[in-house]
Amino acid sequence: MAQAQEARVPDIGDYSDVPVIEVLVSVGDTVVKDQGLITLESDKATLEVPAAFGGVVKEIKVKVGDSLSEGAVVALIEPAGEVAASPAEAKPAEAAKAPEPAKPAAAPAEPAPTPDKLTQREIALSQSRTASGATSGQAEPPSPPTSTPPVTFDASRVMPDKVPHASPVVRLFARELGVDLLQVAGSARKGRITKEDVQAFVKKALAGGGATAAAPAAAAAGGNGLSLLPWPKVDFSKFGPTEVKPLSRIQKISGANLARNWAMIPHVTQFDSADITDLEDLRVLLNKEAEKSKSGVKLTMLAFLIKASAALLKKYPTFNASLDAAGENLTLKQYFNIGFAADTPSGLVVPVIRDVDKKGVNDIAAETGELAKKARDGKLGPADMTGGCFSISSLGGIGGTAFTPIVNAPEVAILGVSKSSIQPVWDGKAFQPRLLLPLSLSYDHRVIDGALAARFTADLAKVLGDMRRVLL
Structure with missing residues (x-):
């Protein structure tokens, strides 16, 4: 039998003495690599401490x-054999299993369960019974789509001071x-x-006479928002x-961040292009x-x-x-740390290059190459992805002519x-073949107006056209 090994808190950047707000496992649990063990919460962030290897939990420290x-x-x-797979891969069969259709009940529906602690399955089943209102053994036919009431969305509910305080x-x-x-x-x-x-909350909702747990949300939103169907x-x-494929942990985390950023930041994108003919010649020569x-x-x-x-x-x-x-x-920051989007098998991550001006x-x-490799190998730590001031998402190696990147909060632009591509550019006498680089600058319109964004991209194009301007 293998000897128990210590699971430790990894590199968490500049944080120290961070309080534990949740213990996610118990003694005897079997965990897989990267599965959350505990949740830490600082004044600025909530993060899970993952298991560095799989096995059976022998003691919680x-x-x-x-x-x-x-x-x-x-x-x-x-350690317990080959259990070091990622959590998303741990139960493919269970994840891919489609829910079975409800079977007709042979007797009247049971009352909502009342134990002190309900399992997720018990709560879900109780919700289903209460929401359907079925009192006989015959299942009711599904309602037509047009009868589904709209869910009202109120934009004020996603403002920072309204976001509920809870761990992932x-x-x-x-x-x-x-x-x-x-x-x-x-x-x-x-x-x-x-x-x-x-x-x-779910117990109270079930005991309240048939309202589902999500029902109060629609009622509380009022009539001032947008009416969205479920x-x-x-x-x-x-x-x-079909095949069900769970999202990776990175995709789940980044997806939640992107949804929040898109909903809360009024995005505008300024498009421009830079003539990088001379810069590309210099790059090739230096290489x-x-x-x-x-x-x-x-x-x-x-x-x-x-x-x-x-610059x-x-x-x-x-x-x-x-x-x-x-x-x-x-x-306003007096340092210049710039993040870049790195494509990995598990999804996009944004490593940060610090003190770029120096x-x-x-x-x-050299640093972008090292961080990109760490990203592909899944070895980036929190310190590698924090402290950014501005981000760059480059799709130049893939294709496309323009796109709308989402601002990476709390930054204000990306x-x-x-x-x-080679395009004809008029020089006053004739068209000349020039290498043009498309630029797409998304910005937070609460902070940056259109004129300032246009000046930024125009000046960026000038600098890329002649990198000697960086020295000015």
Whole structure:
């Protein structure tokens, strides 16, 4: 039998003495690699501490309320064979199993269960019984789509001060049960919502005479928002073979962030293009020289873009800022850290290059290469992805002419770059073939207006057209 090994808190950036708000496993549980063990919550972020390897939990070394830093022992885990798969891959058969259609009941529906702690399955089944209102053994025919009442959406409910205080695990638990966390009162420190709060809310809803847990949300939204139909539920297997593939952990986390950013930030995108003919010639020349001398690193256009963007952030400090949650104060940053979107098998991540203004293009190219490799290998730590001021999403190696990148909050702007192409440009006498790079700058319109965005992209195009301007 393998000896139990210590599961420790990994690199969590600049955070220390972060309180534990949830313990997600118990002694005897079998965990897989990257499965959450505990949840930590600082003043700025809530994050899960994952298991670095799979196995059986033999001892829990922490409790709710403890304060932990990097390297602290969380649990003792006895490795158990090849169980180090990711959580998304742990139960493919279970994830792919489609729900069975409801069978006619032979007797009247049972009353809602009342144990102290309901399982997710019990709550879901009870919700189904209560919501359907069935009192006989014959299932009722489904209602036509036109009879489905619209769900009212109120934009004010997604403002920062209205977002419920709950950990990712509790949010997932609530979504699975159809519970609107805005309707749940938190009982933990600072009003944080726990699993027990969600369960108590569901019990109260079930005991209240047939209202589903999600019903109060629609009622509370009032009549001032947009009327949206519920998300469609379709049995796709009726139309042909299907396969259910769970989203990766990165996709789930980034998806929630992107949805929040798109809903809360008024996006506008400014499109422009830069003549990079001379810059591309210089890049190719420098790479050939480095190859002959077998020294240096391979320069990419991204490295030049990062360096040029830092020069523009110095000239336009509003782009190097963050708006507070209340939308009243702007924090202007005196440092220049730029993130870049890295494509990985598990989804997009955004590593950050720090102090770009103090580094040369060669240093930036080397660092982007190292961080991109860490991203592909799944070895990026929180410190590698925090502290960004501005982001760049480059699709130049793939294709496209323009797109609308989503601002990476709490930043106020993001630069999208598409595939460069040779196009005819009039020089006053004749058309000349020039290499043009499409630029797509998305920005938070609460902070940046259209004229400022247009000046930013126009000046960025000038710098990319002649990198000597960086020295000015």
